[in-house]
Amino acid sequence: MPSYLFWLFATVMLIGGAAVIAFRNPVSSALSVVTCFVGLAGLFIGLSAFFVGVIQILVYTGAVMVLFLFIIMLLDLKDEEKRAKGIAPLAAGVGLVIAFVVQLIGVLSRTPNKSAPALNQETLAAAAGHFPVGEKIATSLTAGRLPDVQLIGHTLFTQYNLPLQILGVLLLVATIGVVALSKKQAE
Amino acid sequence: MPDLIQIAIILVKIVALTFLVVLPLVPISVYFERRFSAVIQDRVGPNRVGIPLSLFGFKKDFHFFGLIQPMADGLKLFLKEDFTPAHVRKTFYWLAPVLTVAPALITVCVIPFGSPITIFGHTEKLVIADLDIGPLFVFAVSSLTVYGITLAGWSSNSKFPFIGGVRSTAQMISYEIALGLSIIPVLMFFGELNLGKIVQYQADNGWLLLPLWKNGHFSLPDPQTALFWIPAAISFVIFTISIFAETNRMPFDLPECETELVGGYHTEYSSMKFALFFMGEYAAMVIGSALIVTLFLGGWSVGFTADKWIQGLHIGGFHFGGLIHLTAFVGKLVVFILFFILVRWTVPRFRYDQLMKLGWVIFFEAALINVFLAALILAAPHLTIAILGIGTVLLVVVTAAVIWVAKVSEESPKILRA
Numbered sequence: 057m058p059s060y061l062f063w064l065f066a067t068v069m070l071i072g073g074a075a076v077i078a079f080r081n082p083v084s085s086a087l088s089v090v091t092c093f094v095g096l097a098g099l100f101i102g103l104s105a106f107f108v109g110v111i112q113i114l115v116y117t118g119a120v121m122v123l124f125l126f127i128i129m130l131l132d133l134k135d136e137e138k139r140a141k142g143i144a145p146l147a148a149g150v151g152l153v154i155a156f157v158v159q160l161i162g163v164l165s166r167t168p169n170k171s172a173p174a175l176n177q178e179t180l181a182a183a184a185g186h187f188p189v190g191e192k193i194a195t196s197l198t199a200g201r202l203p204d205v206q207l208i209g210h211t212l213f214t215q216y217n218l219p220l221q222i223l224g225v226l227l228l229v230a231t232i233g234v235v236a237l238s239k240k241q242a243e
Numbered sequence: 244m245p246d247l248i249q250i251a252i253i254l255v256k257i258v259a260l261t262f263l264v265v266l267p268l269v270p271i272s273v274y275f276e277r278r279f280s281a282v283i284q285d286r287v288g289p290n291r292v293g294i295p296l297s298l299f300g301f302k303k304d305f306h307f308f309g310l311i312q313p314m315a316d317g318l319k320l321f322l323k324e325d326f327t328p329a330h331v332r333k334t335f336y337w338l339a340p341v342l343t344v345a346p347a348l349i350t351v352c353v354i355p356f357g358s359p360i361t362i363f364g365h366t367e368k369l370v371i372a373d374l375d376i377g378p379l380f381v382f383a384v385s386s387l388t389v390y391g392i393t394l395a396g397w398s399s400n401s402k403f404p405f406i407g408g409v410r411s412t413a414q415m416i417s418y419e420i421a422l423g424l425s426i427i428p429v430l431m432f433f434g435e436l437n438l439g440k441i442v443q444y445q446a447d448n449g450w451l452l453l454p455l456w457k458n459g460h461f462s463l464p465d466p467q468t469a470l471f472w473i474p475a476a477i478s479f480v481i482f483t484i485s486i487f488a489e490t491n492r493m494p495f496d497l498p499e500c501e502t503e504l505v506g507g508y509h510t511e512y513s514s515m516k517f518a519l520f521f522m523g524e525y526a527a528m529v530i531g532s533a534l535i536v537t538l539f540l541g542g543w544s545v546g547f548t549a550d551k552w553i554q555g556l557h558i559g560g561f562h563f564g565g566l567i568h569l570t571a572f573v574g575k576l577v578v579f580i581l582f583f584i585l586v587r588w589t590v591p592r593f594r595y596d597q598l599m600k601l602g603w604v605i606f607f608e609a610a611l612i613n614v615f616l617a618a619l620i621l622a623a624p625h626l627t628i629a630i631l632g633i634g635t636v637l638l639v640v641v642t643a644a645v646i647w648v649a650k651v652s653e654e655s656p657k658i659l660r661a
Contacts, residue, residue: 083335083394083397087390106375106376107379110379110380111379113383113384113386113387114379114382114383114386117386118382118383118387118389118419119419122389122390122393122416123416125390125393125412126393126409126412126413129393129405129408129409130409192434192435203375204375205375205376205436
């Protein structure tokens with residue numbers, strides 16, 4: 057990705073993130089989160105991870121945040137618009153940020169400074185050798201295109217098949233649990 | 244320098260395909276809407292706008308069959324006072340119309356409008372961005388439309404728009420699930436998310452719903468393709484009806500139904516801001532039709548083995564077959580828009596609980612079973628009889644569901660007792 061695009065999307069993301077806590081109105085904050093997510097999706101797409109970027113928008117921006125907005129509007133939160141008092145929430149927030157920064161520094165200092173190989177014709181064609189000849193992934197790679205959707209699918213359903221099934225069951229259980237709980241309350 | 248040429252080509256494509264192909268379809272579909280509804284209701288419809296020659300002493304006015312009516316409408320909306328009520332939340336009130344139109348127009352960029360054109364030895368695809376994730380991109384970006392409608396309802400700060408916005412949010416999220424699940428069989432069949440390649444495959448091997456030729460020759464489809472017609476047809480029905488719901492069109496226009504909510508989420512809007520909502524709705528309809536045509540009905544392909552020949556047509560070094568395909572695509576699009584209009588003026592509006600039932604109980608299940616059915620056909624072609632059995636049962640279920648809902652919507656509602 058050209059570096060100016062990285063800076064553009066990173067700036068959009070950071071402004072969105074800062075705006076979330078800067079705004080007092082909950083709806084504005086929710087929309088700032090949306091901005092932040094769109095910037096993040098831009099970064100993913102810039103890294104040739106089209107699928108991840110688009111799913112980021114489809115799931116988080118298009119569904120999760122809409123529901124957040126929905127709830128915020130229905131509750132019509134007014135108290136939040138007043139200035140928050142007390143030092144305790146502020147201290148807790150700063151503490152969390154410091155903890156994360158320390159963690160990040162710890163991770164970054166251990167990561168070897170290795171640059172990933174460029175995604176050009178040669179590296180892609182070389183990677184095609186790992187897949188059966190004649191399959192869609194191999195043909196695509198030989199042609200110099202990154203079939204990211206097919207690659208993600210291939211990895212998920214071969215290498216991580218069992219965890220994927222377990223995750224699916226977990227989500228199903230959560231869904232059924234919510235329905236059962238709400239039914240109980242309605243009765 | 245080559246970079247500049249590349250950028251210039253992309254700009255030309257954006258301007259040509261968005262502003263000369265898709266945007267003009269919006270006023271044209273408004274015109275069709277009015278004239279076609281008039282035909283259905285045995286009226287004449289708008290047919291008078293033109294040059295009023297009789298003002299200058301001539302015998303007859305010069306009117307273009309009312310074709311200028313949309314232009315007159317647009318002019319009216321431009322010149323109308325842009326009134327902002329005092330009780331609205333200003334920023335969001337201004338932001339909302341933009342958020343409705345922009346996503347609908349952005350999705351244009353992955354739709355393939357025609358086969359590649361060759362000019363001066365340079366081949367150019369008739370698609371703005373040839374992404375490998377076409378349909379997903381369309382879903383992702385058009386899922387942002389819901390923000391415009393929700394914010395419009397909320398920022399208007401009055402009850403009818405708010406109810407409209409809330410209804411719209413719930414409706415769009417519910418039907419997005421059916422929409423996404425319903426095309427999974429289609430994507431499994433093509434094994435491809437690039438809309439351009441999907442259309443090229445259909446041009447060579449028969450449209451998904453009309454597999455009557457193979458490799459450019461007429462032939463009966465092989466058993467697997469023939470069997471796949473069943474899940475494809477189910478997908479088509481679910482997808483088309485979900486698009487109706489996603490674009491807030493009749494019979495699912497509950498977010499803006501006039502009899503209950505005045506105007507729904509755009510009650511407090513006037514002049515150009517209202518026009519933007521209007522445009523957003525029609526643009527979404529055009530894009531929805533384009534997606535249906537691309538996935539199920541062969542996109543730009545003329546079909547019947549004629550595509551290779553058309554792609555080969557050329558005057559000197561200028562291969563103009565793509566332009567014929569562009570015309571074919573727009574023709575199919577207009578037919579589908581007419582279908583949208585026909586449905587709007589013939590099917591009565593659903594009740595909200597019926598709408599939710601249809602989305603969550605019928606389409607969600609039918610789409611899920613459909614995915615399994617399609618996978619079975621693609622993975623185990625020798626199980627033909629079992630597949631035929633499941634397919635018949637499914638078809639019966641889906642048809643019965645559609646008939647049931649159509650029937651229920653005609654029942655008189657129960658009288659509420661306080």
